[in-house]
Amino acid sequence: MSIINSLINLGPSVMMPIIFFILALAFGVKIGKAFKAGMLVGIGFEGIGLVIGLLLDSLGPATKAMVERFGLNLTVVDPGWPVGATIGWGSPIVPIVVFGALIINILFLVLKLTKTVNIDIFNYWHFLLTGGVIYAATHSIAIASIGALISFIVVLFIADKTAPKIQETYDLKGVSFAHATSAVYVPIGIAINWIIEKIPGLRDIDANPDKITKKFGVMGEPLTLGTILGAGLGILAGWDITKVLTLGVKVAAVMVLLPAMINVLVEGLITVRDAAEETLKKKFPDREFYIGLDTALLIGDPAVLATGLLMIPAALLLAVILPGNKVLPFVDLASLVFLIPMTSPYCKKNMFRIFVTGLVVITLVLYAGTSIAPYYTEAAKIANVTMPEGANASGGMASLVGGATTPLGWILIKLSTLFR
Known part of the structure; x- marks a missing residue:
């Protein structure tokens, strides 16, 4: 665990170059080329982190202002995915689950x-968080570990099944995404797309960014879309014209810079992937392998990022109108884009279909968060995580982005309580 914790503390931008450098050498790449490939992956991850940080830092104040402006008074607070990650890595099941996985x-x-x-x-x-919440509900390391590992196995199979479609859609050969949040929502995207295809009128709505750009020229480009969406969120936050325009420019910058950073990462990835493919085909001619990566590589797609921004005010509206919901969307509002990237290929990169899928996903997340809030709060205490300062802790907390509030996580948590 000391070795694993040291790797985790390095962060993806340092950890991934080391891993890819070692992989490149293992697959016969010369040391200079292997170093360059590893560094490009690291630079790409660092760039992605900086751009996503710009997005989250820009949207954070806007989402907070929206919550305050609309006077939302819900008792379960969303402390954000960083708290969820801390709970997961701080749970007592970590050694068993990490080595087990x-x-x-x-x-x-x-x-x-x-x-x-x-x-x-x-x-x-993501699946450690599910296990951590199960442990809080059952106080059984065995049950919690089994629940977390079931989540890992299910997502591994989803990664395999979705890889060909995702590779084709995003032009990313040889990779898959065993992401225990994004992957779980793929069946919902498939179902929504199937339903829309059966409804005349709705099935004819084609909000594909590429087609919008061709039809409207510069007015349909990602930078214009980002400017409009960013400014719109600033207006909803009640900001003055200066802040509205600033947010518009920052979101536009994210729409342009994120794909560029992903391209840098992919350049390094291609070197290792090609070498791996050549070596593995010689040793295992009847096998195909995928490298499991973070869905951060997918959110730079204009259809995904634009829809993720539209989901911010939609989440606040749903939180208010859904009967029985107690979750106040807060910190994770800016991270909602991570819920939908793997559904996009199954929705034909149509922003309308992705958005409808997102509405269903957010609805499920809000109700799951309401349901597991007591256990989630207890898991935070076990991991020595405190409620964010100033948050209303009367109803506990539950993050919007994380394995515990997915349908799979919720089912595993609820089933585990039967064995207390």
Whole structure:
């Protein structure tokens, strides 16, 4: 665990270059080229982190202002995914689950049950969070560990099944995404797309960014879309013209810079992927392998990022009108984009269909958060995580982005309570 904790503390921008450098050498890449590939991956992750940080830092004050402006008074506070990650990595099941997941992944690869080599170690926190909440509900390390590992296995299979479609849509060969939040919502995207296809009129709505750009020229480009959406969120926040325009420019910058940073990462990834493909085909001619990565690589797509921004005011509206909901969307409002990137290919990159999928996803998340809030709050206490300063703790907390509030996480948590 000391070794794993040291790797986690390095962060993706340092951890991933080391991993990819070692992988490149293992697959026969010369040391200079391997170093460059690893560094490009690291620079790409650092760039993605900086741009996403710009997005979250820009939207954070706007979402807080929206919450205050509309006077939302809900008792379960959303403290954000960083708190969820801290709960996951701070739970007592970490040693069992982390090593268990690594062993399961290797075993499944040997038995040809999966093609995904999941090196996205930092995002293990998603199923560790589910396990941490289960532990808070049951006080059983065994039950919590089993629940977390079931989540890992399910998502591993989803990563395999979705990889071909995602690779084709995003032009990312040889990768998959075993992300225990994004992956779970793929069946919802498939179902929504199927339903819309059956409804005359709705099925004819084509909000694909590429087609919008062709039709409207510069007015349909991502930078224009980002400016409009950013300014619109600033207006909803009740800001003055200076802040509105500033937010518009910052969101436009994210829409332009994020794909550029992803391209840098992909350049390094291609070197390792090609070498891996050549080596593995020689040793395993009948096998295909995918490198499991973070869905941060997918959110730079204009359809995904634009829809994620539209989901911010939609989440606040749903929180108010949904009967029985107690969750106040707060810190994770700016991170809602991470809920939908894997559904986009199954919605034909149509922003209308992705948005409808997002509404369903947010509804499920709000009700799941309301349901598990007591256990989530207890899990935070066990992991020595305190409620964010100034937040109303009367009803506890539950994050919007994280494995615990997905349908799979909620089912596992509820089932676990039967064995207390």
